[in-house]
Amino acid sequence: MTNDPRVSRDHSSRQAYWMADVVEHHRLRHDLAVIRLIGDYVPFTAGQSVEVEVPQFPGMRRRFSPALPPSMDGKMEFHVRTVAGGWCSGGIVADTAVGDRWKLSAPQGMFTVDPDGDEVVMIAGGTGLAPLRSQILELARHPEPPATYLFFGGFSPRDLYAGDMLVILGHSLPWLTVVPVVERLEDPSWPDQWHERHRVDIGFDEDDLIQGTLADVVGSHGSFGRHQVLVCGSPAMTRSTVERLLDTGTPPERIQFEGA
Incomplete structure (x- = not known):
């Protein structure tokens, strides 16, 4: 004991x-x-x-x-x-x-990044961001982290709940690039009191948003044959994104994925 x-x-x-x-x-x-x-x-x-x-x-x-x-x-x-x-x-x-x-x-779990390895592509839907943010902060403890690209997606801008934190991280970590992705550029018409209550000045600008599904946006970049690729989100998002990665030529051994 x-x-x-x-x-x-x-x-x-x-x-x-x-x-x-x-x-x-x-x-x-x-x-x-x-x-x-x-x-x-x-x-x-x-x-x-x-x-x-x-x-x-x-x-x-x-x-x-x-x-x-x-x-x-x-x-x-x-x-x-x-x-x-x-x-x-x-x-x-x-x-x-x-x-x-x-x-x-x-x-x-074995959802890991080699800090001395190839460039990293992270794809997060909703709270699938959590383990990837943990990985980013772990990489920040190393002297020379690999270039890392984080695609963070939601249905509308309101779903990008961690925009303020990610903007600050993107500004403070020169090796990190954050790409916000939304399926539609307008928020739903019904109000969310919690969103209104915690609205902050720091966040993604409307001009920064890329419209589309995570699968479509990531797929538009072609094959990630020389990257460490991590995908985390809902089962449907994870499945469609991994399928698109494979269709565009990313080798399966390059992809790690988890459901959130």
Whole structure:
């Protein structure tokens, strides 16, 4: 048994777990929240996911990808979107409160970037951004990261919930290029009180937006035969984008993909 005080052990499952407390809960859209925690050091790798158990749903575990790389000071961040018919994800988005204690376990996944390898193409739909942002911040810890191109997509500009953060990252990391993609240039007519409440001055300019699906926009660039390619988003977005990458000549061994 480990003597590390940061690690607890669930004797019923014989699986290590770690605890963290919610310190911030930002509901950015009607169906999306960014949740920040501080607690035990969790030994995952940037790009992996972890199992999460929250106090509102004891005994129920959901898998999310941290949006920050591992931190010895125990800082973690999750981007959670309500899944249609998913009352657990909806409850996390709506009911999480500062002071809630989360139980984290079972890091897994092989969604990785070689910091000494070829240029990187990242393709993120919605909260599929989280593990890719973690990878970007991990790359920033290296002295000479490869040129990295992040395609971040949504249905409308309102879906690009992390525009302010990505604009700041793009300005501060000379090797990072952010490409915002939307299927339509106008937001829906119905209001989103959370979007209005958290509207900020920093974000993507309308002239920066490229219209189309992520699959179409990425496919227009041709083959990425000499790139590390990572795709993360909804199952439909991931499937269509990977298919387009293969159709345009990107070798399958160059592509890593995860559903969000």
